[in-house]
Amino acid sequence: MKRTSLWLGALGALAILLTVAEAKVLINAAGATFPYPIYGKWFDEFTKVDPDAQINYQSIGSGGGIRQFTEGTVDFGASDMPMTDEQIGKFKVHPLHFPTVLGGVVPTYNIPGVTQDLKFTPAALAGIYLGKTKKWNDPELTKVNPGVKLPDNEIVVVHRSDGSGTSFVFTDYLSKVSPEWKSKVGSSTSVSWPVGLGGKGNEGVSGIVKQTPYSIGYVELIYALQNKMAYGFLRNAAGAYLKADLNSVTDAAAGAAKNMPADFRVSITNAPGKGAYPISTFTWLLIPSKIDDAGKKKAIVSFLHWMMTDGQKYTASLGYAPLPKAVVVKEEKQIALIQ
Amino acid sequence: MTLRNRWRKSLSYVMLSLTGVCAVVAVSMLFLLLGYLIYNGWRSIDWDFFTKLPKSPGEAGGGMANAIVGSVEIILLATIAGLPVGFMAGIYLSEFGGKTFAFLVRYMADLLNGVPSIVIGIFAYAVVVVPMHVNSPVAGGFALALMLIPITARSTEQFMNSVPQTLREGALALGASKWKTIATVVVPAAYRGIATGMILGVARIAGETAPLLFTSGSSSYMNTSFTQPTASLPVMIFYRATAPWDDWHRQAWAAGMVLLFLVLFANVAARLILSRGIAVQK
Amino acid sequence: MATSAAVNAPPPAGAQALFRRLRNGDEVARLITLAFASSILLATVGLIYQLWSTSALPRHKFGFGFLTSSMWNPVSGQFGALPFIYGTVITSVIALLIAVPLGLGAAIFLSELAPARISSTFTFFIELLAAVPSVIYGVLAIFTLVPLMRDYVEPALKKPLGFLPIFSGPISGFGYLTAGLILAIMTLPFIISISREALLEVPAEQREAALALGATHWESTWQAVVPYARLGIFGSIFLGLARALGETMAVTMVIGNDPSIHASLFSTGYTIAAEIANDFSEATGDLFLQSLVALGLVLFLLTIVINAMARLLIIATTRRGSAHP
Numbered sequence: 001m002k003r004t005s006l007w008l009g010a011l012g013a014l015a016i017l018l019t020v021a022e023a024k025v026l027i028n029a030a031g032a033t034f035p036y037p038i039y040g041k042w043f044d045e046f047t048k049v050d051p052d053a054q055i056n057y058q059s060i061g062s063g064g065g066i067r068q069f070t071e072g073t074v075d076f077g078a079s080d081m082p083m084t085d086e087q088i089g090k091f092k093v094h095p096l097h098f099p100t101v102l103g104g105v106v107p108t109y110n111i112p113g114v115t116q117d118l119k120f121t122p123a124a125l126a127g128i129y130l131g132k133t134k135k136w137n138d139p140e141l142t143k144v145n146p147g148v149k150l151p152d153n154e155i156v157v158v159h160r161s162d163g164s165g166t167s168f169v170f171t172d173y174l175s176k177v178s179p180e181w182k183s184k185v186g187s188s189t190s191v192s193w194p195v196g197l198g199g200k201g202n203e204g205v206s207g208i209v210k211q212t213p214y215s216i217g218y219v220e221l222i223y224a225l226q227n228k229m230a231y232g233f234l235r236n237a238a239g240a241y242l243k244a245d246l247n248s249v250t251d252a253a254a255g256a257a258k259n260m261p262a263d264f265r266v267s268i269t270n271a272p273g274k275g276a277y278p279i280s281t282f283t284w285l286l287i288p289s290k291i292d293d294a295g296k297k298k299a300i301v302s303f304l305h306w307m308m309t310d311g312q313k314y315t316a317s318l319g320y321a322p323l324p325k326a327v328v329v330k331e332e333k334q335i336a337l338i339q
Numbered sequence: 340m341t342l343r344n345r346w347r348k349s350l351s352y353v354m355l356s357l358t359g360v361c362a363v364v365a366v367s368m369l370f371l372l373l374g375y376l377i378y379n380g381w382r383s384i385d386w387d388f389f390t391k392l393p394k395s396p397g398e399a400g401g402g403m404a405n406a407i408v409g410s411v412e413i414i415l416l417a418t419i420a421g422l423p424v425g426f427m428a429g430i431y432l433s434e435f436g437g438k439t440f441a442f443l444v445r446y447m448a449d450l451l452n453g454v455p456s457i458v459i460g461i462f463a464y465a466v467v468v469v470p471m472h473v474n475s476p477v478a479g480g481f482a483l484a485l486m487l488i489p490i491t492a493r494s495t496e497q498f499m500n501s502v503p504q505t506l507r508e509g510a511l512a513l514g515a516s517k518w519k520t521i522a523t524v525v526v527p528a529a530y531r532g533i534a535t536g537m538i539l540g541v542a543r544i545a546g547e548t549a550p551l552l553f554t555s556g557s558s559s560y561m562n563t564s565f566t567q568p569t570a571s572l573p574v575m576i577f578y579r580a581t582a583p584w585d586d587w588h589r590q591a592w593a594a595g596m597v598l599l600f601l602v603l604f605a606n607v608a609a610r611l612i613l614s615r616g617i618a619v620q621k
Numbered sequence: 622m623a624t625s626a627a628v629n630a631p632p633p634a635g636a637q638a639l640f641r642r643l644r645n646g647d648e649v650a651r652l653i654t655l656a657f658a659s660s661i662l663l664a665t666v667g668l669i670y671q672l673w674s675t676s677a678l679p680r681h682k683f684g685f686g687f688l689t690s691s692m693w694n695p696v697s698g699q700f701g702a703l704p705f706i707y708g709t710v711i712t713s714v715i716a717l718l719i720a721v722p723l724g725l726g727a728a729i730f731l732s733e734l735a736p737a738r739i740s741s742t743f744t745f746f747i748e749l750l751a752a753v754p755s756v757i758y759g760v761l762a763i764f765t766l767v768p769l770m771r772d773y774v775e776p777a778l779k780k781p782l783g784f785l786p787i788f789s790g791p792i793s794g795f796g797y798l799t800a801g802l803i804l805a806i807m808t809l810p811f812i813i814s815i816s817r818e819a820l821l822e823v824p825a826e827q828r829e830a831a832l833a834l835g836a837t838h839w840e841s842t843w844q845a846v847v848p849y850a851r852l853g854i855f856g857s858i859f860l861g862l863a864r865a866l867g868e869t870m871a872v873t874m875v876i877g878n879d880p881s882i883h884a885s886l887f888s889t890g891y892t893i894a895a896e897i898a899n900d901f902s903e904a905t906g907d908l909f910l911q912s913l914v915a916l917g918l919v920l921f922l923l924t925i926v927i928n929a930m931a932r933l934l935i936i937a938t939t940r941r942g943s944a945h946p
Contacts, residue, residue, distance in 0.1 A: 026567050028473070040395030040559070056558045056568060059396075064903030072472050087905075154791040161878030163695070163903050188696045189905075197795055197889035198878030199581075200899055203396070206583035212771065212793050226397040227583045318397075351839035355734060361726030362735070365809055366746045372753065375761055424657050431654035444658045447665040453928035454668070455867025457894050458917045461901070462668045465675055465914075485664055492661065518650035539752075546754025549869040549894070553902040573756045573870075580760045581874060588764070595760045599753060606752045610745065 025295040030058040031065020031078030033201035034166045034220045035283045038101055038318045039078065042311050046303055049310075053299035061201055063163015063189045069095070069286050075296055077286040080165025081189050082265035096338070097264040097284045098331055100307060102253050102321035104244030105169050105279040106231040108224040109216040110209050111136060111151065118232040119144045119241050122278075125234070126178035128155055128216060130185075131195035136214060144235075151214070158208050158217035161198025163189040169281040170218045173269040177278075218279075221245075222319040236278040237270050248277035249321040256282075257324035264331070290339045297338065304335050373599070380596030383589040388597075393559050393575075399586045403594055405561045409476065409569035413555055414545055416480025416565065421487030421544075422537055428488065429495025429533075434521055445496075448489035459485050460550035467554065474556030474568040482550035487540050494536025498529040535609040542605035546598060548573035572598050669921075676915035678908050687915060693880040695905070700912035702919055704880045708797065708890040709920070712872060713865040715801025715886070716808055721858055723805075724812030725847075728854075731813070732820035733828075733842050744817060751810040759874035762803040767794035767875055770802070775887050790885035795877035798886040803871045808861035815860060819853025819938055820846060856934030863927040867920060869894040893920045 036059040043055040060068075062079035069077030070090050082097055107120055124140040127133035133140050137150040160167045171187035185191050199205035202219045209217040210227055221244045224231040233241040242248045252271040260266060270278045287304070291297035308331055312322040323331075391402035428448070432441050463482035468474055502525050510520040526533070556568030557578065572594055579591035679687055679700055690701025727747070731740045771794025782788040823846045831841035847854070877889020878899060893916045904910040 026562075026564070028568055037396045041398075043559075044395050054560050056560055056562075058557055058568065061903050063905050067903055067905045071469075073468070073474065156791055156793045161899055163900075163905055186696070190695045192692075192694045192696070193879075196879070197793060200878065201581075203578075203582035203584075207581055208793075208795070210583050211768070212795075215793065222397070223583060227585075229583075347837050347840065351837035354839045354843070355730075358726040358730035358734065361723050362730040362743055364723065365727045365750075365813055366743050368806055368809070369746050369750050369753075372750075372757075372761060375765055376757070379764075424660055427654045427657035428661055431651075431658040435651045435654055436658075440655075441658075444661055448661050449928070449932065450925060451661065451665050451668070453863060453867075453924055455869065455894060455920055455924055457867070457869045457897050458672070458921050459668070461675075461897070461914055461917045462671050464901070465671050466667070485668075488661060488664070492658070516645075517647040519646070521650070542752060546752075546756065548754070548756040549898055552898055556902075573754060576756050576760060577870060577874070580756075580763055591760055592764075595757045599757050602752055602754060603749060606749055610748075 025053050025299045027053065027055045027076075027296055027299060028058070028074045029055055029065075029076050029078060029285075030060050030068045030074045031286070032062045032080045032165045032283055033059045033203060034062075034080045034103060034105075034164075034169075034281075035078065035101060035320070036202065037222045037226070038315060038320050041314050041318065042303075042307060045311075045314065046306060049306060050299065050302055053303070055299075055303065059201060059203070061160070061162040061189075062165030062168070066286070067163075075291075076288065076300065078284065079286060080281055080283045081168035082263075082267075082284060083286065091288075093288045093290045096287045096289050096334055098287055098304060098334065099264050099282040099284055099323055099327060101312075101315050101323065102249050102280060102282055103319075104221045104249045104252075104277050104321075105166055105173075105218050105281065106221050106224050106244045107216060107234065108206065108209055108219050108229045108231040110211075110213055110229065112213050113151065114148060114230075116145075116148050117230060117243070118148065119235070120232045121235050122174075122177035126174050126181045128157060129159070129174065129194070129196070130178075130181060131157070153214040156212055156215035157193075157196030158199055158205050158212070158215055159193045159196045160190075160201070160205060162200050162204075164201075165189060165281075165283065166202055166218065166220060167191065169267075169269060169279060172267055173279045176270040220319075221249075225319050234278050236274075236276055237272055238274045238276070240274050242275070242277050244277045244280070246316060246319075246321045248275055249280045250324070252276040252278070252280035253282070253321070253324055253327075257326045260327055260330055262330075264327075264334075287338065289337055301335060301338060305332075308332065376592065376596045376599055379589075380592040380594075383593035384596065388590070388593055392561060393570075393590075395559075396582070396587075397584055401590075403570075403572065403575055403590065405558065406570040406572045406575040406594065407597075408561060408563070409555070409558070410545070410572040412563075412565065412569060413476045413479040413483065413551070413571055414541065416476055417483035417487055417544055418541055420480060421484035421540075422491055424484075425488040425491025425540070426495050426533070426537075428492040430499060430521060430526075432492065432496040433499035434517070434525070445493075448492050451485065452489040452493070455549075456482075456486060456547050457549040460552065460554055463550060463554045471566065473566060474554060475564075475566045476555050476569045477565050479551045479555030479569070479571065482554050483544040483547060486544050486547065486550070490540040490543065491537055494540070495529075495533050498532030498536065499525060501532065502528045531612055531615070535613045538605050538609040538612075542602045542609070545605075546573060546602050548577055552577075672914060672918045672921060676911050676918050678911040679915045682908070687912075688919070691882055695909050698906075698908055700908065700915075702893070702916055704882050705891050705893040705896050705916060706919065707882050708876065709866055709892040709894070709923075711797050711886075711890070712800040712804055712876070712892060713862055715798065716804035716865045717858065717862060719802065719805035720808045720812055720861060724809050724857075724861075725816055725854065727809075727813045728816035728820055729842060729847070732817045733838075733846065740817075744814065747810050747813050750806075751814070755807070755868060755870040758803055758807055758871040762799065762871055762875045766799055766803060770794045770799045779887070786884040787886045790883070790888050792887050793877065793889065795875050796885075796887055796889045797876070797883075799875045800872045800890075800892070801886075803875060804865045804868055807868060807871065808865050811861045811864060812857045815857030815935065816850070816854045819850040819857070819935075822853070822938065823849045850938065852934050853938035856931050856938065859927050859931035859934060863924050863931060866927065867894060867924050869898050873898045893917070 039057050065077035065079050068074045137152050168189045175182040175187045199208045202223050205217040206219045206223040209215045235241050252268045256266045256268050308328050315322045388402040390404050394401035459482050467478035467481050510524045551574050558568045558570045562569045576591050576594045579587040691703040692699045692701045775792045778788050827845045828841050831845035873895040876895050879889040880891045
């Protein structure tokens with residue numbers, strides 16, 4: 001008798017403990033791998049600002065983020081590709097797009113023996129991913145890299161195997177610079193790649209390129225930086241060869257900052273301007289315009305405010321560009337739309 | 340000795356040595372595996388690994404405390420749901436089963452056993468995650484329980500059947516009812532085999548990854564709730580191993596080592612218990 | 622009075638009999654365990670039903686074309702299972718081509734040649750291999766096997782044999798061959814364990830008869846013992862095949878995620894299980910998701926058939942006893 005009452009007491013205490021522990025607000029989010037390093041950092045830091053809020057972010061790709069957000073298995077989503085009208089139409093509660101940072105998609109490669117940074121023309125990049133440019137010492141590449149001894153090896157092409165906003169940005173750019181790409185493949189989060197093997201997430205692609213000699217992949221800048229991988233110069237619309245960095249990415253958003261549409265859905269690939277990095281993009285959080293749970297709503301709104309102000313301070317160290325001021329002002333107004 | 344006979348003899352010698360080589364290769368696989376894991380994982384095991392939460396990508400350090408707790412939660416749910424059901428079903432099959440129904444149950448159990456774990460994951464997703472609108476240990480535990488039940492049922496049946504009929508007849512002769520015989524005589528006689536069957540079953544589901552991918556999800560926080568996405572050791576290993584950051588690879592090795600040791604330990608323990616013989620000899 | 626008589630009338634015979642039976646503890650026990658056993662039936666039937674109903678869209682849209690089309694394009698909404706079926710079959714075949722000779726050889730050694738202590742110790746270790754979780758094989762495959770294949774094995778094969786279509790094309794270390802190899806290691810313990818048991822069942826007279834007729838040790842093994850156990854050996858092969866077909870994690874990590882058909886073994890591809898593992902939580906749109914479930918259904922049916930054949934073969938050996946086939 002004594003023993004059973006002891007057990008019951010312990011179970012009761014455990015139950016109380018568990019329920020008290022759940023006074024924390026648990027928010028689930030899922031989506032793009034592109035901004036995963038900064039989102040991870042943000043959600044970590046935000047817990048220090050608001051200890052009761054725990055935002056659990058699952059980095060599964062923009063496609064997955066949109067899908068889970070649509071199904072309601074997560075509280076908010078994240079995507080590098082703005083949702084299409086068709087996707088938005090599936091929501092009962094209208095979803096809002098909140099740009100968070102600016103980032104650049106870089107061509108990262110792994111060529112043993114080549115230490116210089118390579119220059120890529122739009123035609124070369126399209127050719128590689130179309131499967132027409134098969135070897136590293138193809139004339140398309142050698143003619144713009146005169147001082148570099150490119151080997152006679154076949155290029156191992158790596159792309160995304162999952163539904164990816166990064167893929168969308170990359171293919172969006174390729175569609176703009178290569179009519180052949182546009183007609184053969186097109187742009188989307190998930191296309192029918194002519195060649196290459198697939199990695200899962202930005203993580204998967206950079207993982208494969210890092211380990212595989214003579215490979216090339218497209219990843220967000222921070223993945224190349226953190227893993228000390230080489231990435232190349234890309235020729236932009238104005239003819240200049242640029243590497244992705246804070247300035248070149250911010251430059252690409254200059255036009256959009258001035259003429260940002262009300263719903264923040266915009267593409268800034270192949271932007272005009274001498275200093276603009278051609279494969280730049282915003283990335284968005286997808287927030288419902290009506291959140292029933294008061295605790296979650298408070299936490300999410302509080303996070304959005306924090307993200308636009310203090311959060312932006314963490315961007316530079318992680319290789320992302322902060323939002324232009326004009327955009328932040330507009331976003332603050334959109335927060336008020338969340339009921 | 341004729342030439343042909345000499346050829347036949349040398350062929351015999353060569354082929355039989357080759358089989359020996361095959362056997363050595365097969366056994367050495369295990370040790371190569373263990374060796375690689377220990378070599379790569381040992382350096383990454385520290386106190387942090389067991390106590391700290393994972394850091395954001397790219398930052399060094401952190402651990403897998405949440406994955407360990409999550410795995411325990413999920414396996415606990417699976418065993419609570421799966422072991423009793425399997426045990427009872429096994430008793431039915433060995434003690435009460437009629438001809439056709441028992442045959443059907445046995446067939447279905449073997450069928451369920453042979454279903455690839457990813458397909459079980461699809462089923463669990465449709466039946467648990469979709470109505471619940473969230474990834475959770477409940478869904479993961481459901482999937483793993485579905486795998487545990489047929490294993491436990493068949494092994495329980497097997498060991499119950501191995502108890503000699505004379506034991507049952509003795510008890511019945513003394514006036515015990517059938518269920519009392521089962522509960523107080525047969526099951527205790529077969530308990531060793533049944534217990535090892537259960538241990539082996541749990542060890543098998545402990546390492547399963549595929550069904551957890553879209554049922555229990557993943558998380559970077561310590562989660563004690565049974566209805567929120569939870570990290571688990573095998574899923575974390577998968578994500579860490581396929582990522583680019585060296586630090587994450589390090590953690591994948593360490594976690595792999597921990598998981599493998601736990602599984603192997605359970606397997607070795609179970610087999611040693613079994614090799615000591617079941618409680619009653621035939 | 623008539624009403625009270627009606628109220629006091631005895632309950633119908635069936636219910637009375639049931640109630641009496643339920644007072645008997647044995648009956649209760651039988652019903653309880655029966656209920657638990659039926660849950661297995663329920664679960665399996667539920668599984669099959671769920672797979673069938675949640676794959677309705679692609680089945681209606683594509684019909685049997687789903688199995689023969691090699692076009693997998695989530696954007697345009699075209700889904701064909703052929704690349705995945707091809708990848709699943711090819712990697713399993715490669716696995717068997719490597720595991721069967723190796724496994725049979727080891728099984729012969731362990732049953733015919735090795736002294737009992739060594740045989741059981743070796744078997745103990747080999748059976749432990751079967752307990753290693755798939756994701757751990759995957760970790761090893763990704764970090765040790767892939768570089769090995771990419772830097773040594775595949776170039777070594779390509780140099781002399783590169784003119785053959787199966788050994789042509791770019792080398793990345795990922796792909797059918799690597800996946801097949803890791804699958805081989807994973808199916809090895811099953812083949813060894815079951816074949817060894819089948820070989821041990823062979824009565825000594827078979828071997829002795831062959832030896833008495835002047836056969837060498839190898840000849841008696843290969844021509845008398847092994848054929849006698851062939852049903853069990855085939856059973857082990859089918860079992861290994863069923864395992865290989867459904868294997869997910871290790872293959873996902875090294876197959877290269879390329880949903881198309883390639884002739885070269887060095888090239889990347891996809892298997893059914895790997896595709897489901899990668900895309901299931903992210904498939905956008907009902908057709909995509911249901912096509913993945915349809916893939917699961919295909920895999921399910923495939924493994925059922927192979928498993929059934931395996932069990933039939935294994936049962937046939939044990940039932941045969943000492944009767945000659």
